[in-house]
Amino acid sequence: MKFNPKFYLSIFFRRFHYFLVIAGLVSAAGITVSAMLPAEYSASALVLVERPQIPQDLASSTVQTAPGEQVQIIRQRLTTRSAVLEIADKMQIYPNRSELNPNYIISDMRQRIMIAQPRGKRGTATTLTVGFRGRTPTTTAAVANELVTRLLAENVEIRTGNATQTLEFFEQEVARLSAELDEKSSRILQFKLQNQNALPDSLNFRRSQQTSQQQRLVQIEREETALMDRRANLVDLFERTGRVDTSAADLSPEQRQLQSLQNELDSALLIYSPQNPRVRVLQAKIAALETAVSSQSNGNEQGAAEALYELQLGDIDEQLGAFAEQKQEIEAEIARLQETIDATPGNSIQLEELNRAFGNTQRQYQTATARLATAEMGERIEVLAKGQRFSVVEPAVVPGRPSSPNRPLIAGGSVGVGIVLGLAFVVLMELINSSIRRPIDIQSKLGITPIATLPYIRSNRQRKIHDTIIICGVFIAVIAAPVTIWALHTYYLPLDLLIERLLDKTGLSSIVALIGGGNS
Structure with missing residues (x-):
């Protein structure tokens, strides 16, 4: 079947009233909406993000937010x-x-507020656009x-607040570490006081003291041994001779000879056997x-010898007692x-642990103190507004003409x-219509070749009904639809609010961005 433009054009004209009603209704509604939508104005300010006024290598702010x-x-x-x-x-x-x-x-305010950061080339100044x-x-x-004012205030509050919080943190950290240092220093001092006689720094001194006491003990034992030998000799001499060791001037020749022989015997016994x-x-x-000396002694001499014997024996015993006490003291020492x-060694390990903990805390304290100084400098920089800050380059001015809606676009688009x-x-009606309207349809569908065809001619009544329907459709499209839209806008809800509600309920809010693309 060949395509016949004249036939389809005739069909279009026969159904032109449908086309006219639909096109007129949509166009009238769109033109009415474009005319009745309230005008919207757009104003924006330009804000510059300034770099720190003090070089970073001299003093840097503690606020590092990009x-x-x-x-x-x-x-x-x-x-x-x-806030909204x-x-x-x-x-x-x-x-x-x-x-x-x-x-x-x-929701409406958030859509109207604009805070944007245009993308610029690397190395260029950073700017912000704040609009409404x-x-x-x-x-x-x-x-x-007002938004610009609040933005600047928020920027100052954020930066000064962060700098102040950083300063307060390091102040608390320094105070905490200082108290911890004092506590650990006190523990070290208390440990040293409790173990002052067993600390590693005095170990060599105590060892030398111990060696000295041991040497002294050996010397006392030698002296004690010599004194005990002297006592034994004194007792032996007195028991054998009845005399005690006196000076050589008071002795008789026999006694001096006896003493000499006794000394010689003692020396010999050290070398020879009995x-x-x-x-x-x-x-x-x-x-x-x-025997000779004993026969020479008289009664008076015997009494004097016994007294001298007791005196010397008591003196020796007293010295031996003193040596015993000294030995006990030295052994105890x-x-x-x-001990x-x-x-x-155990005290040394504990002391090293205490000193190591003290050293770690001290290093943390020194680091915190240095960072506290940096935080104080950073807080000072932010308080004096010498760091990164926002400044208004161009404030918002009263717009001279509306930015939206784009009435020509809406009207033209609706048409x-x-x-x-x-x-x-019209095309849809033609596609779903399967009736026979041309001789070629009879031949193609029924396989019959007609001799002649007669066209369908409407009566006067049918033409009047057809014309009435067209007039009513046009009336509805051109007059009733705009009047209805005007009535809704005036007596029910403003048209822009009504459209936004419908878009929100249907989830088509993005259409607002397409419709609202305005002229600057």
Whole structure:
């Protein structure tokens, strides 16, 4: 079957009234909406992100937040529920504030507020654009400048707050470490006082003391041994001779000879055994002289010798007792020194642990003190606004003309959409229509070749009904639809609010961005 443009064009004209109604209805509605939508104005300010005024190598701020991250934080703070409602009430953006749902105000305000950071080339200055879209030019510019003021205040608050918090943290850390140092120093001092006689630094001294005491003990034992030998000789001499050791001037020749032989016998016994002939000779001579000396002694001499014997024996015993006491004291001191020497390795380990903990805390304290100085410098920089900051390059001015809606675009788009929908409806009707309307349809569908065909001619009544339907459709499209839209806008809800509600409920809010692309 060949395509016949004349036939399809005739069909289009027969169904032109459908096309006209649909295209007229959509176009009239779009033109009415474009005319009745309230004008919106857009105002924006330019904010410059300045670099720190003090070189980083001389003094750096403790706030290291990047500009992009800082902008995001400020944007979140400025668009919180409380902040948005506060701005709306302060600037009186919504005259019928009491009639509106707070959730709608928050959503609408967040869509109207713009805080953007344009992407620039590397090495160029960082700028921010702060803007607002509103119904009146004066209010729009005022709200944009209010946003700029709040942005600058938030920037200062964030940076000074972070710097102050950093300073307070290191002040607390230094105070904590200082108290910990004092506590550990006190523990070290207490440990040294409790173990002052068993510390590693005095180990060599105590060892030398122990060696000295041991040498002294050996010397006392030698002296004690000599004194005990002297006592034994004194007792032996007195028992054998009845005399005691006196000076050589008071002795008789026999006594002096006896004393000499006794000394010689003592020396010989150190070398020879008691069975040695020389020893036996000396013992025999000593026995003979003792008998002679004993016969020479009288009663008076015997009494004096006994008194002198008792005196010398008591003096020797007193010296031996003193030596015994000294030995006990020295042995006790040696035992005490040995105890402290044995305890020194354990004390050394504990003292090293205490000193190591003290050293670690001291290094942390020194680091914290240095960082505290840096934090004080950083806080000073932020308080004096010498670090990174935001400054207004160009404030928002009252816009001279609306930025949206783009009325020509909406009107032209609605006309185009109406035409497309009208044509689509006509095409759809043709596609679903399977009736026979041409001789070629009889031949192709029924296999019959007609001799002649007669066209369908409407009666006057049918033409009147057809014309009435067209007139009513055009009336509805051109007059009724705009009037209905006007009535909704005037008596029910403003058209822009109604559209936004419908878009929110249907989830087509993104269409607002397409419709609202305005002229600057």
